[in-house]
Amino acid sequence: MAVQDPRKLPGSIGLESLFRGRAKEYSLDIAGDGYVIACDPDASEDGNGPDIDARILRGWRHLKALSAGSWHACRSTDCLGECTASGCSCSRSINPTARDGFRRHVVQRFAEVAAGKDEVSYASLGCGLLRFDFELLEALLAAQVPVTAVHLVDPQYDGDAKGNDQHRAALGQFAAWFVERNVDIYAHTSMEKFAFHVRQAQALPLVVLQVDCSELTWIFDSQVQPMLEEVLFYGGLFCALTAREGAAQGTSSGATDAWGEVWRLVPESGRLRTVSRLRFRPGEPEGRLLDEDERMPPAVGH
Numbered sequence: 001m002a003v004q005d006p007r008k009l010p011g012s013i014g015l016e017s018l019f020r021g022r023a024k025e026y027s028l029d030i031a032g033d034g035y036v037i038a039c040d041p042d043a044s045e046d047g048n049g050p051d052i053d054a055r056i057l058r059g060w061r062h063l064k065a066l067s068a069g070s071w072h073a074c075r076s077t078d079c080l081g082e083c084t085a086s087g088c089s090c091s092r093s094i095n096p097t098a099r100d101g102f103r104r105h106v107v108q109r110f111a112e113v114a115a116g117k118d119e120v121s122y123a124s125l126g127c128g129l130l131r132f133d134f135e136l137l138e139a140l141l142a143a144q145v146p147v148t149a150v151h152l153v154d155p156q157y158d159g160d161a162k163g164n165d166q167h168r169a170a171l172g173q174f175a176a177w178f179v180e181r182n183v184d185i186y187a188h189t190s191m192e193k194f195a196f197h198v199r200q201a202q203a204l205p206l207v208v209l210q211v212d213c214s215e216l217t218w219i220f221d222s223q224v225q226p227m228l229e230e231v232l233f234y235g236g237l238f239c240a241l242t243a244r245e246g247a248a249q250g251t252s253s254g255a256t257d258a259w260g261e262v263w264r265l266v267p268e269s270g271r272l273r274t275v276s277r278l279r280f281r282p283g284e285p286e287g288r289l290l291d292e293d294e295r296m297p298p299a300v301g302h
Helices: 015-025 053-068 098-113 131-142 162-178 191-200 216-218 222-229
Strands: 120-125 147-153 186-189 207-211 237-243 258-266 273-282
Touching: 015 162, 053 131, 098 131, 098 147, 098 207, 098 237, 098 273, 120 191, 131 147, 131 162, 131 207, 147 162, 147 191, 162 186, 186 191, 186 216, 207 222, 216 237, 222 258, 222 273, 237 273
Parallel strands: 120 147, 120 207, 147 186, 207 237
Antiparallel strands: 237 258, 258 273
């Protein structure tokens, strides 16, 4: 039977009610420290989830789709999504290859800093509907990077936020999928709560992501960077993908390129330092490394 994307169902059904129901299907609950509890609604009668052959098959289908630059839709992932804003150079409609190229770069860098470690965690700021994180985590696990925890940070996880039901449905699917892979999932409604809980638990992330979230780019110097220098594991990375202005400064007109940045927390100074900057042009599978004297344009919103 074909899987029907809830976001494409007739509006009369009531999308909020639909997503609320999907979140309930996964028995989603978020503990005080952000720990996410969710279970697969298609679990077997003994409560151990789908049988092993089914898990292997669906995981293989997603990895095969990822390697081909596509997305395998199924009932277990049909609430996951990403930005589709018209004119956004991080969206697949404008720049089909940027997200996949950036993901491969992050996997490579992540594997390098995780070498020799038994357990690592990462955080995702402004994570949205989690498709990028789903693809990234699948790729990291396939590369045998020992990720055992993921911290997802988004104000949409606040129960009073507009769009909360859709984000909870995506969170339920994400957590239920990876609990079978022995990955703990945490959800936080703000950077402050995220920073408090990881410091309290003494479980600092090795990598922090920020994908297509211009609101955080605008406050990077004043809020994001100071927080990162407090919570990142020494030697850890901050990786960001952003949309930026085009040739006509102050507008997004003609801006089809996406821009990537990788920063490292230097142990000797306790400060972030730029490792690499990349320019992702539409149609090019990998980003081009910028020279030291090349400047990136200002970030733009949607």
